[in-house]
Amino acid sequence: MGSGGPYLNKKALLSPLGAARLCQLAMGCAVVAMVTHSAGYSGSHGVFCMAAWCFCFAMSVLVFFLDATRLHGYLPVSWDNLTVTCAAFATLLYVTASVVYPLFFVRSECPYAGCDVRDFRIAVTVCSILGTLAYGAEVVLCRARPGQIVVGYMATVSGLLKVVQGFVACIIFGALANGSQYYQYAATIYCVVVYAFCFALTTVVVIMTVCRRTKAVRCMPFDRFVVVCTLLEVLLYLSASVVWPVFCFDTKYGSPFRPSSCPWGKCPWDSKVVVAVFSFVNFGLYLVDLIYSQRIRFVSSQVSTNSRI
Template identity: 30%
Template structure:
């Protein structure tokens, strides 16, 4: 029997989700009114606002109707992970959209940019509230620091994929880098899905130690990509004089920066996981 839980829309987290739903709807409505653009960055911003709007509204409906209690996965872990992902996505859209698509006389674009920044703050507030659980209450993997790092790793990989172009990785070294980005992304996503589905207990071996091995391998693989990608991308390839405010060459820089950031995240994830599993538990 489906009941109605009014607290889902009257508690602080519920109110924040209502505000986020309205703001994300306003963002993509303003941008759609301003006009379409073929840039993958424009598509990313629109996808971000539509994605956040849809899932925030879905979470509100499921909690209001108490259907969420009947779902076969860790609901609290899912909502915490979504709030983290939504805050990262909105933050990226809030930076990307005004840089590439806003001018001094673009009133709709300026409005969308401002609203997106406010929406980012709302989702960050939701992350903070979902982290403020009573002492002793069990929290899922994605609500922990390693889980949040996994969300950040997949998010940075998405930014890398968005910046890649087919003609950029003709060399075997660059193809290795793309393989690194893809493999690490797939396995990080698999860990997230297994955590949400509460399937970790079915593994015949300690899953946390498997994650440590994955983190270390990913950090090493990203270290090779951090060297190889700029080496083969920029060798005898200076910025073209015809390159405007943003061109394909600049995307190579974006991929390089995101590779460095993700290497740092995987390294921190590895160190923290080793400390938690082998030192903190045995201390």
């Protein structure tokens, strides 16, 4: 901004995107205040929900402040890519917390602390759902549309899928750490290596995009590099999606049925099921990502060809 110009960005307030971010701040503040005041939380599930809400609220405060003051221009990052990535990740965290919190803390009958606690927990759930919608609205507002000039890769469907893939991988890692006994066979260890490698590769693509390092790949264009990485991830996840269930649920290596003596919440069989299910989910996400990346590249080629004519 030149000398004498406004230092504050009015669009941070007077725009649909600004309204969505203000709603994020309001819902985040309300959730954190009610949980700490009376609703309460306990155990690993409650700690996760509280950590998710606090992280998203702090992130929203920082994004709103930098956008309103235009200070993001001094950061060595692609602001559009960074904000849509944060919004997509926050949406996933809020969705998870909006399901986990009422599942473990909201009951139809009043708890020992009285009906006020139950009412506060219901209000927390409602505000969390509204916060999910607010973050989702930002993703929709920032998402690239057909025929629109793409400002950043993370605003495309392929870029947003990268965030979802990373989030699903985190769920897989959580299940692996929860007594999955993956170390029993070399084949299951191979699957863990696949999950870690694909997560690292996806993270590298996101970081390169956000940090404006897309020209760091000198051997090929960045869009081709992303397609090659996605194809590799599809093949690796396909192998893991086949190997993991075989070595976990086949009668030769494991059990196809849940053991009756296995305690709820600490059963290795449950963790193995979670890993198997989300392996298929991530395989599908990577496959859709690969197909969509090819489609985008084809459209871009056609547009550039027509422009030369």
